[in-house]
């Protein structure tokens with residue numbers, strides 16, 4: 001089953017996704033522009049807690065849209081809980097979105113400002129739903145932790161990822177990636193904004209509780225450049241399409257409230 005082809009180009013990019021995925025024009029689409037002083041500070045919004053047991057990472061792959069690190073989600077070893085979440089949500093994968101050299105690349109923006117890149121840690125509600133697939137279409141099925149990346153100093157742990165990107169240059173490539181603990185990619189503060197949204201790629205399901213950390217992490221221009229050597233295209237494809245600008249722009253807020261942890 002080939003499904004619908006979508007991408008980030010002129011013909012198949014975000015402005016055309018509604019043709020095959022009508023929910024693209026829904027009432028809780030992501031990403032959004034976050035306006036900090038319009039966010040409501042909720043005293044009963046507690047801290048989020050991540051418990052990422054490092055021995056659950058499995059592999060790293062290029063799916064033609066991003067680079068993805070998959071985790072073993074057969075038990076509750078690696079979870080996020082607290083904050084707006086009623087249950088612990090199991091870590092399934094993380095991936096990135098980034099721009100071209102020197103401009104934008106994040107999906108969410110803050111007061112209209114984009115960052116160079118955005119990391120998404122995707123979790124699913126295994127208490128209420130039996131499988132990720134079932135959770136991915138439920139209104140409280142997924143929780144995605146979003147972390148902004150800004151250019152600055154080298155990130156000492158991101159090297160573990162950028163050093164293996166050459167192994168997954170082409171769409172469809174995959175390689176072992178064990179023992180990686182994503183706790184090393186978190187900033188020092190876990191203060192966040194949270195709102196109800198969707199997947200930012202097709203099928204754009206409106207099933208995501210978004211938790212966006214306020215503090216970005218710093219990565220070097222060189223490390224970001226490594227992501228841009230990845231390709232959207234397969235090894236045998238004579239078109240070498242550099243993987244960059246794989247982000248969806250902000251979508252209408254449609255009356256939603258953004259809450260702030262603190």
Ligand SMILES: CCc1c(F)c(F)c(S(N)(=O)=O)c(F)c1F
Nearest residue numbers: 120122142144198199200201203
């Ligand atoms: C279908 C797998 C998948 C993605 F491909 C994806 F891009 C995102 S996103 N950008 O909203 O975090 C998910 F949450 C997700 F579950």
Ligand SMILES: [Zn+2]
Nearest residue numbers: 095097120200
């Ligand atoms: Zn994403």
